[in-house]
Amino acid sequence: MGNFDIISSFAIILLAALTHASFQLSVSVLTLLSGHALGRNTAHMRLLRLTGGFIMGAGVMTVLLVSLVAYVLQAALPSTTPPIIWAAYAGGVGGVGVSVWLFYYRDEPGTSLWIPRNFASYLAGRSKATKNATETFGLGLTSIIGELLFAFAPIAISALVLIRLSPEFQLLGILLYAAVSLLPLLIVGLLIGGGHKLSNIQRWRETNKRFLQVAAGSGLLILGAFVYVQQVLVTGVAAMGGQ
Amino acid sequence: MALAVDVVKRSGKRPTESFDADKLLRSILSACLSVRSPEGEAEDTAKNVTQAVVVWVDRKPAVTSHDIRRLASVHLQRFQPEAAYIYEHHKSII
Numbered sequence: 001m002g003n004f005d006i007i008s009s010f011a012i013i014l015l016a017a018l019t020h021a022s023f024q025l026s027v028s029v030l031t032l033l034s035g036h037a038l039g040r041n042t043a044h045m046r047l048l049r050l051t052g053g054f055i056m057g058a059g060v061m062t063v064l065l066v067s068l069v070a071y072v073l074q075a076a077l078p079s080t081t082p083p084i085i086w087a088a089y090a091g092g093v094g095g096v097g098v099s100v101w102l103f104y105y106r107d108e109p110g111t112s113l114w115i116p117r118n119f120a121s122y123l124a125g126r127s128k129a130t131k132n133a134t135e136t137f138g139l140g141l142t143s144i145i146g147e148l149l150f151a152f153a154p155i156a157i158s159a160l161v162l163i164r165l166s167p168e169f170q171l172l173g174i175l176l177y178a179a180v181s182l183l184p185l186l187i188v189g190l191l192i193g194g195g196h197k198l199s200n201i202q203r204w205r206e207t208n209k210r211f212l213q214v215a216a217g218s219g220l221l222i223l224g225a226f227v228y229v230q231q232v233l234v235t236g237v238a239a240m241g242g243q
Numbered sequence: 244m245a246l247a248v249d250v251v252k253r254s255g256k257r258p259t260e261s262f263d264a265d266k267l268l269r270s271i272l273s274a275c276l277s278v279r280s281p282e283g284e285a286e287d288t289a290k291n292v293t294q295a296v297v298v299w300v301d302r303k304p305a306v307t308s309h310d311i312r313r314l315a316s317v318h319l320q321r322f323q324p325e326a327a328y329i330y331e332h333h334k335s336i337i
Contacts, residue, residue, distance in 0.1 A: 028337045035329060035336075039273030041282065110335020120337045197278045199325040202332060 006169065008230060009161045012223065013173050016154035017180035019219035022212050024205070025113055025123075025147040026058050027184050029139060031202055033127040034192045044193075051189045053133030057140020058185055062155075062178045065144065069159035070170070081160065083232045089157055090228035096153035097220030104150065104213045111205050119146055153220055154181075157227060249305040262300055262311070268293040271315060274330035275323055288322040 033054060037047050077085065106112040113120070123139070123146060130136050144151070155177075162173045191201055205212075248262040268289045275285035295318045300306055312330075319327040 025337070032333070032336050035277040035333060036273075038279065039277040041276055108335065110332050111337075112335045113337060115337075124334075124337050195279065197325055199278045199328045202336065203328065206332070 006165070009165055009169075010173065010176065012161045012227060013158045013177050014180060015219060015223050015226070016158045017177040019216055019223060020062075020151050020154040020177075020181035021183050022216040022219065023147050023151055024111060024184075024209075024212065025115065026054075026140070026143040027188055027205065028111055028113065029123050029127055029143040030054055030185055030188055030192075031198065031205070032124060033130060033136060033139065034188075035198050036128045036130075038198065048193050049133045050130070050136045051192055053136035054140040054143075055182065055185045055189050057137035057142075058144050059140075059178050059182050060137075061141040061144040062181055063174055065148075065155050066159055066162070066174050066177055069156055070162045070174075073156075073159050074163040077163070081164065081231075083236060085160070086227060086231035086235075089160055090224040090232065092224075093153045093157050093220050093227065094224030096150060097217045097224060099217075100150055100213065100220060101217035104216065105209050109206075111202070111209055113147075115146060115149065150216075154223070157223060248300050248303055250311065251305055251307045253308050259305070262306070264293050264297050267296060267311065267315060271319060271326075271330065274319070274333070275326040277329055278323070278325040280323055280326060284323075285326075288319065288326070291322060292318040 030051060034047065034051060037050050042050070103114045106114055123143065126135075126139055126142070130139055148155075158173070158177050162170050165173060188201060192198070249259045250262050251259050271292050272285055272289040275288050276282070280288070292315055296311060296315050299314055300311070316327050316331045319330055
């Protein structure tokens with residue numbers, strides 16, 4: 001694999017991870033969790049343990065999901081991914097991008113997301129009931145699963161790119177994806193740990209929710225277009241030129 | 244402290260319950276503490292807001308939980324606007 005392929009593979013993983021980072025379910029749960037903990041007058045160190053446990057859980061689930069999807073794809077696909085698979089993925093990612101544009105947030109005040117209300121109520125209830133780091137770790141795991149409807153697209157495209165890389169680059173790619181997709185959680189965790197008011201964080205999120213929605217949807221559309229051009233059109237033209 | 248006033252829940256799915264001033268006080272206190280208001284100030288605010296709501300609720304046969312929340316929010320806005328924002332919006336975070 002040439003340098004260009006490695007660079008373009010990591011560019012796809014980075015863009016996918018940035019798109020994943022603009023999804024908001026985990027940040028919402030962390031905000032709510034912190035609010036309940038502060039509302040109970042929780043000690044600062046305990047608050048840090050709770051938010052740390054949550055972020056750790058979200059990170060572990062992200063790594064597990066990317067690894068699982070990559071493993072399944074590696075087992076299911078031939079050594080060279082056929083253009084039809086790339087085209088299908090590009091179309092799927094673009095489709096999810098459009099649905100993010102249209103549906104991601106509910107059309108109401110606040111930052112309510114387009115996820116089943118029962119599941120949202122469950123997460124809200126758990127964030128209130130959770131009182132130790134082990135439970136917040138589990139909540140972090142669950143919050144990532146709850147957003148799979150949208151987050152599966154960037155995870156799957158990253159996994160498809162990862163299986164073409166050598167094992168050491170695969171590991172690097174998975175860690176890069178997890179680190180970048182967790183950035184908003186880390187930032188919110190640091191802000192809460194640093195004593196910032198929850199109302200300011202939530203107000204910023206509400207004010208900028210349409211921007212984040214457009215950014216996530218556009219990111220997925222660009223990702224789909226990039227993958228299609230690079231893996232289907234360019235590869236197809238190169239193959240024809242070689243004949 | 245429970246008054247003989249029925250509270251009709253927002254969705255209408257859960258049964259009505261008696262108005263519980265302590266429950267309201269705890270929720271307002273929690274909102275104040277969640278925006279890092281000092282404990283004493285949070286307790287004073289919670290008591291004042293609860294008292295204002297109790298006066299309004301008194302002698303009404305029934306009120307909705309939505310009305311209680313809206314009124315508490317209006318009063319809380321006067322004392323601690325940041326806490327009022329969280330109090331109003333915490334159900335629409337997820």
